[in-house]
Amino acid sequence: MPRYSTRIAKIVNSSLYRHTLGAAVESRWGRLILLAGVPLVWLIALHIGPIYQMLKISLLSHYPVQPGVESHFTLANYRLFFSEALYFSPLIKSFIFATLATASTLIVVYPVAYYVAKVVRPEGRSKALLLLLVPFWAGELIRTFSVIMLLANRGAVNVLLREIGLIDRPIPMLYTSFSLGFGLVYLICLYMLLPLYSAIEKIPTQYLDAAADLGAGPFTRFRKIILPLSKDGIVSGCCLVFLTCIGVFATPMMLGGPNTVLFPETISGFFHGASDKWPVGAAFALIMLVTALIAAGIFMRLVGGRKRSAI
């Protein structure tokens, strides 16, 4: 300790510190800039900047601008979305799909989070969590390919079913709503698991013991104590999963079938297509962003409600 104190004292008393950091810390604005500067630059440069750029492109008549072509500001790209059902229906489909995927993820992951947070002994929880997190060290594409290897006609599931004599012809599971839903739940369950685990782990075990002593059965204990006290985790987990599902692009392309074309694929068509439709793609992307945020906001308002004690 004395050694560190001496070093810190040396730094604090150095002229460099006194004239730069020390001076900054002395003033209120200096402290504010020091604390908020890096996060603000990060937020503006990496998040708001690209969105601003997309907003700008979405208001242009042509982009990328080619030689001999004049580009001007217009709202036509936004009007296009509202003028044709062709573009409206994939967005609705995306919302329905994201809602179903969020609900499925919650149903699948909640018992897992509860098991790790309350049933596993405290000393084993970090190991259990680690085991659950290991698959997520692999990239999204690798995990998507693993789903393909699992569900294909000659994939592991069909081979197993055929080997044990349950089927004689493969069940077409891949490139359907089922494979897309299964893949999505598998790919994004981490976003649900961590908030849920964090919320459930904080619930004092004494509450459950007291309820049991008072005659509450397992379902009543779950309904009256665990569910209300884990509401924060449910709300944040659902919002994270919903917003991820709305914007997910590669997984529906790789696992979805002809009837599961979602809005991100429609948007990508404008960027990859032969004609210069970047402004339309940018406008549609912003429409998706805004509507998804509104939906998440409504959900948080309705389910999250005001902060209050559950008991």
Add this chain to the structure above:
Amino acid sequence: MNKIITSRRTALKLLGGGAAALAMPHIIRPIPAWAQNGVLNITTYDKFLPKEFLDKFQKDTGIEVRIRLTDDQGKQYNLLTAEGANPSTDIVTVAGHRYSQFISAKLLQPLDTGKIANWKNLNTAYQDAPWARVDGNLWGLPILAGYEGLARNVDYVKDAPSWDVMFDPQYKGQTSYIVSDFMTIVMQYLGHDGDFVSYVDKADVAQKATNEARDFLIKQKDMVRKYYEAGSEVQQMFINEDIYLAHSWSGPAAKLIMDGHPIQLSVPKEGTFGFCYTLNIVNNAPNAENAYKLLNAVLETPEVGAAMTRQSGYSSTINGVGDLLNDREKLASTLPQEEIERIIFFSSVNRDMKNEMIDRATAEVKAA
């Protein structure tokens, strides 16, 4: 803490130093990596340029080759357009029928064949092909030729003389295609001009024909297992037996045949379209001279062309490649004469109208 008293001079020094530090990146502007001497940036499809060839080229010339992969002509066009007069790539891989789009946007520079000493090694059929010359200039080095074929798993589909088989109810849910590409074939199948050449100044006729193909594909949607985008996807679906039939570029299907899978590729009686991939030097390419050295090296020996064919499945345009392929490789890249005669090379005429109508119809089919 003691109160720090900063003099005006110290404060000014600090401000000046801070401003200089912040401005430094703008004052010292290093040459971007992609514009340095001894570097060549190539945007191309996966498995087009063989690794052994690139390694040898780098060793012989000292030029570092940096490959950027693409899987779509439209994507490549859009990215190149976005970079404008300062491209970060020297060579792009354009399909011959997309020339007009790239040339009218001033994205390519005319090819000076005088700088390619090995030009004579290119098959004469490609040295000055009708589709290759636009505005009096040649624009690229043809490297691989292909066509849009009907691929089938011969264990399950014995014969397929017509595109009809793609709509045969017994193969319901077992077919696949790239919507935009297959729509041109369907237009041809329905008796229209899938390449739009005859629709110049006849937008209403073209729209009617496109709508008919679109409605047909929507009606047949339950035949489809998946709309794919990249050649690797159709290969994967065939290997996993998720599909038995597909409209496929010849390269990916031929590659499966070379690898011993029970796949056959044919040109049905209604015909199909052919295309040629070329390596093109980008307008304002930062390393154009290095690009010419690579084009010359590609043509140096038929081994390079043979390796390209083995990797991609497409037919090489370089003389002498056929002698280097084994029987299975030859079988994969060879068609009976009557089927060859059914291939029409895509034209670059009226591409804007075609792109506009096909893009929209594709979105409509997918959303239906």
